[in-house]
Amino acid sequence: MMDDVGLLDVFDKRYVEGDAWHYRFFVPHDTDGLIELFGGTDEFIKELEIFFKNSQIWHTTTLPNPYYWPGNEHNLFSVWQFSYANRSDLTQLFSRWLTKHVYSTQPNGIPGNDDYGTMSAWYLFASMGIYPLSGSSTYILGSPDFNKITINRNNGACPLTIIAHNNxxxxxxxxxxxxNGIPLTTFPFIDHVQHLTCLSEGKQTIQLDFYMTDKVVN
Known part of the structure; x- marks a missing residue:
């Protein structure tokens, strides 16, 4: 555990729009390397869980949370990092909690401010159960809110349909x-190259079928 002075002070001048906890996990380009620095998956998961569980006692989303704060850009990827430590169930648990408890249709239904659509985009990806890793062709799969949703492309080619069964x-x-009816062996990750493969094989649509349960599956 960190015990440095000011680690929970989001207005500490040593950090910009955050604190030591916020920036501790902000290595989206190399989560595997970050896990090594923590000494392995067990310690990484323990600390990341603390980051999220402690944030839930703060009921405001308009002011900075000293732990995970969904209204801050450098926290947006944190919930998806559980999957890199073989705990995709925690990605599913906390991402679903965030879409249900942090976002709403009320005037304060977006944490912080939307920052030109950043928070809205996060919500849409999380609700679809598929989140892009910036600067790569990788998507991380989560827990879809929608029972069924179709994403159409501007050119009309190969739309993506996501279905959540038993949701x-x-x-x-x-x-x-x-x-497309074949078990995804790379779960919880999927690569954009697979989209291109669908197109090259002449398929008209891409379909992701999630089969949901109330039991943890890893």
Whole structure:
């Protein structure tokens, strides 16, 4: 555990719009390397869980949270980092909690401010259960809110349909995922190259089927 002075002070001048906790996990380009610096997956998961669980006692989303704060850009990727430590169930648990408890249709329904659509984009990706790793062709799969959603492309080619079977507020965990009817062996990761493969094989659509359960599956 960190015990440096000011680590929970989001207005500490040593950090910009954050504190030591916020920036501690901000290595989106090399989460595997970050896990090594923590000494392995067990310690990484323990600290990342503390980051999220302690944030839940703060009921405001308009002012900075000293732990995970969904209204800050350098925290946006943190919930997806559980999957790199073989705990995709925690990505599913906390991402679903965030979409249900932090976002709403009320005037304060977006944490912080939207920052030219950044928070809205995060919400849409999380609600679809698929999140892009910036600067790569990788997506991380989460827990879809939508029972069914189709994403159409501007040119009309190969739309993506995501279906969440047995989906409910209790069934937040992913049992398995099929890509065009074939089990996804790379779960919880999927590569954009697979989209291109679908196009090259002449397929008209891409379909991701999530099978949801109330039991943790890893």
């Amino acid at each position: 409910s507020d209790q069934n937040i965990y992913v049992q398995k995922v099929l890509l």
